Amino acid sequence: xxxxxxxxxxxRVTVDADDDLRLLWVLRDILGVTGPKYGCALDVCKACTCHxxxxxxxxxxxxxxxxxxxxxxxxxxxxxxxVGADLHPMQQAWLDYDVAQCGxxxxxxxxxxxxxxxxxxxxxxxxxxxxxxxLRNICRCGTYARIREAVKAGAQDM
Amino acid sequence: MPGHGRHLDRRRFLGYLVAAxxxxxxxxxxxxxxxxxxxxxxxxxxxxxxxIFDLGDMQDLAASPTSGLITVHVNEDGTxxxxxxxxxxxxxxxxAIAMMVAEELDLPLGxxxxxxxxxxxxxxxxxxxxxxxxxxSMYVPVRTAAAIARERLAxxxxxKWGTTADRVTTRNGVVTGPQGQTATYGELAxxxxxxxxxxxxxxxxxxxxxxxxxxxxxxxxDAYDAITGRKQYTMDLKVPDAKPTMVARPPTIGGxxxxxxxxxxxxxxxxVTDVAVITSGIAIRAEAFGQCIDAIQKVRATWNxxxxxxxxxxxVQQRLKAALPDLTTPVSLLADTVEADFFFAFASNSPLEPxxxxxxxxxxxxxxxxxxxxxxxxxxxxxxxxxxPQDAVTVHVTEGGGSFGRHLFHDAALEAAEISQxxxxxxxxxxxxxxxxxxxxxxxxxxxRIRASYRLGNVLxxxxxxxxxxxxxxxxxxxMVTATASKLPVGGGLTLSQTIFELTQxxxxxxxxxxxxxxxxxxxxxxxxxxxxxxPNVVCAQELVVDQLAxxxxxxxxxxxxxxxxxxxxxxxxxxxxxxxxxxxxxPEHMAQGIAxxxxxxASIAVLAEIDCTPRTVNRHVPDAVTGPRVTRVTVVxxxxxxxxxxxxxxxxxxxxxxxIAMALTSSLHISRGLPLEGSWDNYFYTREWNTPLxxxxxxxxxxxxxxxxxxELAVAPTMxxxxxxxxxxxxRLPTRFPVNHDDPLGFTPLPxxxxxxxxxxxxxxxxx
Ligand code: FES
Ligand code: FES
Numbered sequence: 010x011x012x013x014x015x016x017x018x019x020x021r022v023t024v025d026a027d028d029d030l031r032l033l034w035v036l037r038d039i040l041g042v043t044g045p046k047y048g049c050a051l052d053v054c055k056a057c058t059c060h061x062x063x064x065x066x067x068x069x070x071x072x073x074x075x076x077x078x079x080x081x082x083x084x085x086x087x088x089x090x091x092v093g094a095d096l097h098p099m100q101q102a103w104l105d106y107d108v109a110q111c112g113x114x115x116x117x118x119x120x121x122x123x124x125x126x127x128x129x130x131x132x133x134x135x136x137x138x139x140x141x142x143x144l145r146n147i148c149r150c151g152t153y154a155r156i157r158e159a160v161k162a163g164a165q166d167m
Numbered sequence: 168m169p170g171h172g173r174h175l176d177r178r179r180f181l182g183y184l185v186a187a188x189x190x191x192x193x194x195x196x197x198x199x200x201x202x203x204x205x206x207x208x209x210x211x212x213x214x215x216x217x218x219i220f221d222l223g224d225m226q227d228l229a230a231s232p233t234s235g236l237i238t239v240h241v242n243e244d245g246t247x248x249x250x251x252x253x254x255x256x257x258x259x260x261x262x263a264i265a266m267m268v269a270e271e272l273d274l275p276l277g278x279x280x281x282x283x284x285x286x287x288x289x290x291x292x293x294x295x296x297x298x299x300x301x302x303x304s305m306y307v308p309v310r311t312a313a314a315i316a317r318e319r320l321a322x323x324x325x326x327k328w329g330t331t332a333d334r335v336t337t338r339n340g341v342v343t344g345p346q347g348q349t350a351t352y353g354e355l356a357x358x359x360x361x362x363x364x365x366x367x368x369x370x371x372x373x374x375x376x377x378x379x380x381x382x383x384x385x386x387x388x389d390a391y392d393a394i395t396g397r398k399q400y401t402m403d404l405k406v407p408d409a410k411p412t413m414v415a416r417p418p419t420i421g422g423x424x425x426x427x428x429x430x431x432x433x434x435x436x437x438x439v440t441d442v443a444v445i446t447s448g449i450a451i452r453a454e455a456f457g458q459c460i461d462a463i464q465k466v467r468a469t470w471n472x473x474x475x476x477x478x479x480x481x482x483v484q485q486r487l488k489a490a491l492p493d494l495t496t497p498v499s500l501l502a503d504t505v506e507a508d509f510f511f512a513f514a515s516n517s518p519l520e521p522x523x524x525x526x527x528x529x530x531x532x533x534x535x536x537x538x539x540x541x542x543x544x545x546x547x548x549x550x551x552x553x554x555x556p557q558d559a560v561t562v563h564v565t566e567g568g569g570s571f572g573r574h575l576f577h578d579a580a581l582e583a584a585e586i587s588q589x590x591x592x593x594x595x596x597x598x599x600x601x602x603x604x605x606x607x608x609x610x611x612x613x614x615x616r617i618r619a620s621y622r623l624g625n626v627l628x629x630x631x632x633x634x635x636x637x638x639x640x641x642x643x644x645x646x647m648v649t650a651t652a653s654k655l656p657v658g659g660g661l662t663l664s665q666t667i668f669e670l671t672q673x674x675x676x677x678x679x680x681x682x683x684x685x686x687x688x689x690x691x692x693x694x695x696x697x698x699x700x701x702x703p704n705v706v707c708a709q710e711l712v713v714d715q716l717a718x719x720x721x722x723x724x725x726x727x728x729x730x731x732x733x734x735x736x737x738x739x740x741x742x743x744x745x746x747x748x749x750x751x752x753x754x755p756e757h758m759a760q761g762i763a764x765x766x767x768x769x770a771s772i773a774v775l776a777e778i779d780c781t782p783r784t785v786n787r788h789v790p791d792a793v794t795g796p797r798v799t800r801v802t803v804v805x806x807x808x809x810x811x812x813x814x815x816x817x818x819x820x821x822x823x824x825x826x827x828i829a830m831a832l833t834s835s836l837h838i839s840r841g842l843p844l845e846g847s848w849d850n851y852f853y854t855r856e857w858n859t860p861l862x863x864x865x866x867x868x869x870x871x872x873x874x875x876x877x878x879x880e881l882a883v884a885p886t887m888x889x890x891x892x893x894x895x896x897x898x899x900r901l902p903t904r905f906p907v908n909h910d911d912p913l914g915f916t917p918l919p920x921x922x923x924x925x926x927x928x929x930x931x932x933x934x935x936x
Contacts, residue, residue, distance in 0.1 A: 027437050027458075031927050034457035038411055043403035044396025046568070048519050049600035050460065050927040052934065053791075053849045056519060061935060070931030085396035096395070103394045107386040107814055110822060111257025112393030113520045113568030119394060128936055142789075142857040147848045149519040149569050150257045151825025152818070153859040 014078045017042070018087025024073070032068035032076060033057050036084065044085035044116045048147065055146035058117035058124075059084045063091075065124030085116035088123065092167075099123050102163030110150035118146045118156055126164040136164050180308045182315045182370065183236065184361035189243055190319060191360065192367065193236035194312040196252075196293040196304070237284075239268060239312040241320065245340050245353030247274055249309070250284040252294040253301050254540045255389075256518070256570035257822075258879045259815035260301050262387045264309055266812060270380040271313035271373060273337040274352065281388065286542035286562035295644070296540040296574075302811060302875040303768075307372070314370035316359075323359040324350045375809070375873050382870070384814035389566075401523045401536055401565040402597055409525045409593035410440060412586060413459035415466040416448040416606055418920035419841035420693055421473035424448055428467040436462045443589040447606070448923070450586040452594055460599070463924045474691035476841040480612075483690065483838060484510070487614050487634055490688045494618045496630040496680055502620040505715045509617070509708040510904045512835035513636075513843070514610040515851055516697035517603040520568025526583035527593035532559045537580040538567025541641055545577035549584045571826075572696040573608060575641040599924035601846040606923075608695035609836055609843070611636035615708035619678060619716055626716060626731065629678035633705055637687040638664055638694050662687070672705050675766055676713070676731040698823070699880035702767060703830050703887045707905065710763040710888035711895060724762055724892065725750050736871055737764050740773040740804045747866055748775030748802030757781040758799075761892030765885040768877030774824070775802040776860075776889035780897040789857050791849045793914045795907075796897070798828050798890055800862040803882055808872040817865040820882045824863055825854040827886025831894065833858065835909045839917075846918035846925070852908075 010025040017040070026035050033050065036042045036059075045068060048056030052070035059068050060083040061076075068082075076082065083090075088097045096104070099119050109115045121144055129136045141157050148156065185191040240248045249268055255261045261281040269276045287294060293304070317337055324342035325332045327350070334345045340352045375382065392398035417423065427433070427449050433442050438458030443450045451462045491508070498504060524537035533553055539545050542562045550557040567574055583596035598607070613635035620628045645663050661669065668685035683705070717727035725745050732738045741764050744750075750760060757780045764773045777800040787794040803820045810816045833852035836843040845851040887905075895901050904910060918925050 026455075029461075029929075030455055030457045031929075034411075034455040037402075038455040038457075041405070043399070046400070046519075047402065047456065047521070047597065049847055050456075051600060051847050051849075051925065052928050052931055053847045054519065054600070061932070064935045066935045067931045070928040072929050075929075075932060085394075089395075100394045104386065104390055107390060107818065109387060109390050109393035110259070110818055111518070111520070111567060111569045112389065112398050113257075113400060113518070115393050116396045124936055138861060144856045147519055147853065147855070148825075149517075149571070149853060151822035151854065153825060153854070153856055154821045154863045155818070157856075157859075157861075 011074070013073045013076065015076045016081045018083055019090050026073050028074035029072050032071045032073050035073050036068060042084050042086060046113055046116060048114070055121060056114050056117040058120040058146065060120060060124060063127065065121050085120060088120065097123065098166035099163035101166070102159040105162065106155045106159040108152050108155040108159050110152055114146055114148045118148065121146050122160045122163065126160065126167055136160060180311045182311055182367040184319065184365050184367050185238060186361050186364045187240070189356035189360050190241040190316055191238055192312045192316040192319065193238040194308045195236055196290065196308050237308060237312065239316050241316055241352055241356045241359065243353050243356045245351050246278045246280060247272055247316070248280045248282070250282045251305070252284040252287060252290050253305070254296040254538060254564055254567060254570065254574060255283060256538060256567035256574060258819065259387055259812065261389060262385060262815055263302055263811045264305060265388050266380050266385060267306065267309045268313045270378055271310045272317045274340045276380060276385060276388070278340055283564040283566070285564065286546040288543050288546065288557060290543065294543050303877065306875055310372055311370060314372050315367045318370050319359050320352055320355050323355045327358070375870070381811055382809065385812050386814065398566060400520060400568050401525060401538060402595060404525060404536055404565065406525050406527060406536065406593060406595070409527060409595040410452050410454060411456040411459055412450060412452040412594040412596045413456065413463060413599060413924065414445070414448040414450050414582070414602070415463040415468065416602055416923035417470035417473065418923070419473040419476040420606060421691065422476065423471045425469040425471050428469065429465070433462050433466060436465060441590040441592060443586055445582065445585050445589060447582060452590060452592065456597060457927070460924055460927060463922050464926050466922065473841055478690070478838055478841050480512070480838045483612050483636060486688050486690065487612065487636070490686065491614060491616055491634050492632050492686055494616065494630050494632060496628045496682050498618070498620040498628055499622065502622040502627055503719065504618055504620045505712055505719060506618045507712060507901065507903055509615045509711065511613050511704045512905065512909045513612045513838060514697055514830060514835050515604050515607065515845065516572040516610055516695055517607050518567065518569025518571055518573055521600055521603045522573065522579035522598040522607055523596060524580040524583035525593070525595050526580070526587035528553060528584055528587040531555070533584060534561045535580050535584060536563045536565050537577060538565050538570065538574050539577055539580060540570060540574045541577070544641065545580050548577065549581055552581060553584055553588055571698045575644065576608060576695055601918060601924050604836070604845045604851055605843050606693065608693050610697035611638050611692060611694045613704055615704060617708055617712045619712055621716060621720060624720065626676070626678040628680045629674060629676070630682045631705065631709060633668070633683070633685045633701065635685065635687055636690050636692055636694065638696060640664070640667065640696065668701055671700055671702060671767065674709065675734055675737050675764055677733050678731065698826055698883050702765065702884035703827065706763065706765050706884035707831065707888040707891050710892055711901060714892050714895065715901065723751070728762070728764065732764065734766060734771065736771040736806045737766050737773070740764065740771050740806050740868060743866060743868065744773035744775045744802050744804040747804065747864060748800070750775060755781070757897055759893050759897035761889040761894070761896060763885040763888035763892060765881070767881060769808055770876035770878055770881055771806040772881050772885050773804045774882065774885040774889040776886065776893045778890060778893040778897050780894065787857070791915070792855065792857065793833055793852045793908060794857060795832055796894060797858055798860045801860050801886065802864045802866070804866045804868060805881065806868040806871055807878050808876040809870045809874055810867050811875050813867050816867060816878050819878050820865045821863055823880065823882025824886045825859060826883045828858065828890055829854040830883070830906060831887045831890035832906050833908055835906050837913065842920055844913065844917040850915045850917070852914070
């Protein structure tokens with residue numbers, strides 16, 4: 010079976026997996042990293058959102074063979090390490106606004122929010138309602154209103 | 168005096184000190200009386216059953232003869248633990264229960280840990296989460312147990328210091344004596360333990376005025392775990408050898424496999440460990456879920472059609488139309504009428520987490536993990552299916568990633584058990600997203616026919632006949648109704664559904680002769696209730712007719728409602744919503760407000776919604792999505808009786824608002840050839856960020872009582888109704904088919920019916936941001 014190497018939450022990992030296995034299952038079923046959730050495996054619900062080299066992506070729709078050894082994959086478990094604190098400011102905002110209901114979508118929501126804020130900053134501006142309208146993550150519990158408040162608050166501390 | 172003591176708070180719950188290494192206090196969930204409320208004073212419209220005795224009361228009554236005990240433990244580390252016989256699916260139940268324990272125990276909230284109890288058959292009807300009754304039925308018993316524990320800790324400390332319990336105080340998990348001596352609960356936990364189980368004297372419960380935790384806004388106790396990825400849902404559990412398992416399913420709802428034509432090929436696919444033909448399809452167990460999905464692409468099977476194999480939206484509508492009953496309330500020849508039929512499409516109650524369960528079935532025993540709201544029913548049916556005695560099946564209730572009605576059933580748990588038994592191995596079964604939409608339960612299609620008559624400023628009659636494809640309730644609720652049937656204040660001869668309808672629906676208006684009734688068309692769709700049972704459809708239709716009446720009678724919708732509402736609490740909520748939401752403010756063309764009221768489970772709520780139907784908004788383009796009108800502002804005013812956790816209540820209201828908007832505007836299933844066309848979240852249009860209101864205000868009115876009411880479902884119906892009313896006023900057209908976009912050209916290309924689960928994309932790196 011082919012071997013694949015990449016950087017996961019700051020540590021180099023090597024796994025044996027079929028080339029075509031989507032990264033989500035490498036993370037969840039082989040490596041036991043269960044923060045990224047399965048909600049569709051169709052690149053639609055965004056419950057599995059993680060970062061690749063600091064940007065948001067959906068590992069349910071990426072083959073492990075398309076990840077290169079230098080790629081840095083960050084899951085919700087590794088997000089705080091990107092700021093060197095116990096919690097990333099976005100996670101803290103999620104606590105402050107008590108966003109989660111069932112919580113199933115929230116790791117993906119937080120990862121997408123962080124990337125969205127970074128994207129706006131890279132464009133030299135702050136996050137707007139129009140940016141938030143672009144977030145595709147489903148929250149079937151309907152926490153969108155608090156998500157919007159929390160993203161704006163979390164962005165201020167990023 | 169006879170007739171007194173019938174209120175929830177006056178009921179006594181017997182407490183026990185339980186023999187254990189550290190302090191343990193148990194309370195029987197059974198009560199000495201039902202909490203049926205006394206009938207209100209006579210009103211021009213006689214009270215409908217829901218007003219004097221509702222579904223929650225029925226659940227209280229059903230639970231009362233139970234002997235099962237629930238137990239609070241105080242540990243040597245100073246924490247308290249409680250295993251709650253309910254499901255947590257996002258509604259904040261564990262946080263509310265932890266608050267009850269913390270309050271009566273005088274312990275910081277952070278020191279209370281709540282877990283979900285396994286199925287406990289002796290609890291009978293006391294282990295069912297549904298109908299928004301959890302808070303109501305747990306409120307006094309849980310507090311009683313915690314209060315007994317606090318008194319016991321005080322007595323233990325007092326004895327140690329040679330004084331009496333009335334001379335010590337408890338605070339923040341510490342007992343303080345008259346000379347300033349202190350002892351932590353942790354230090355006292357072992358000494359306070361009972362050596363033999365004995366009845367405890369009835370404790371003094373705090374009065375609401377003494378509360379420092381209950382009634383104050385608190386963050387969820389599981390929030391930290393949820394936002395760090397540590398919260399464990401079923402598929403995150405590590406059960407030895409329980410490997411990923413999925414099912415290739417037939418192309419019609421409830422179809423069955425006739426044969427698997429390439430079993431050897433499937434078995435030899437990468438990662439596949441086992442294949443089994445089961446009742447619902449072809450089960451495939453593999454090292455990774457991705458390999459199950461790969462194998463499903465390759466399955467060649469012959470299928471038997473399901474019970475509604477040929478059914479389409481049109482055909483079901485014809486069946487409903489044919490079954491629409493005549494309206495029977497006599498209407499005066501001198502009166503004018505408003506008449507309309509309102510159609511509601513099938514809708515999916517699928518949570519974000521697909522249906523799932525872990526099963527480890529052995530020769531003489533079985534162990535199941537699944538997010539279940541009726542775990543005892545699941546245990547019984549799984550035991551029967553496996554040919555095992557009920558007590559040989561252990562059922563663990565796991566944290567659920569949402570429910571919305573889905574987890575009143577145990578379809579995935581039963582299926583996982585069958586698979587594990589057939590394979591002889593533990594399985595971690597997940598339905599796919601597409602399975603959850605296409606083979607999962609749906610809120611049934613229904614039509615509400617209404618006729619109201621009016622004359623000289625009065626509404627004389629209001630008749631609403633709701634006709635629905637039959638709804639399954641699951642045996643949990645069914646058993647309750649059967650067990651209490653003779654004591655319910657509804658007429659005899661009603662079916663289970665009709666009984667539940669009568670126990671949940673009532674008109675809040677003084678509309679003279681008022682009739683609301685249900686009839687069902689028996690079609691074997693896989694159905695269930697959806698946050699909540701009938702109210703969203705019934706109330707939406709009702710409120711649209713109320714607006715029509717107002718218009719015809721020359722009144723403003725708000726003024727009209729004020730004139731006809733029966734209930735003071737509802738009127739207060741309505742007035743507050745109108746004020747806070749700026750009712751009547753000037754709005755540009757194609758924008759309008761709508762207002763609606765609802766009361767259920769002893770709570771009252773009013774919602775004011777503002778909608779934008781301007782062409783610019785309606786025609787926004789978002790890829791792979793529907794846009795359409797956008798609700799821009801929502802004001803919710805709720806009177807919950809007593810708000811245990813205002814912050815949690817607000818969250819439930821916000822969630823209910825998003826559901827109501829989705830039901831009014833965008834989310835439905837289209838049935839074609841016996842299968843919903845919807846197979847992903849880009850087909851089933853639940854509210855997304857681009858359709859969420861930018862301004863949602865939730866106002867919780869001051870408590871009007873001491874006991875909590877059900878709130879998890881409360882906001883859905885009035886939001887759906889307010890959105891529909893706003894839409895009618897913004898467009899000048901009365902919408903009669905819901906969601907309003909249901910008849911538009913399909914907003915997506917349907918996934919194929921076979922393979923039942925589509926292959927995952929590979930181009931994820933093209934969409935990085
Ligand atoms: S699971 Fe990856 S987008 Fe839904
Ligand atoms: S919190 Fe439940 S799906 Fe978002």
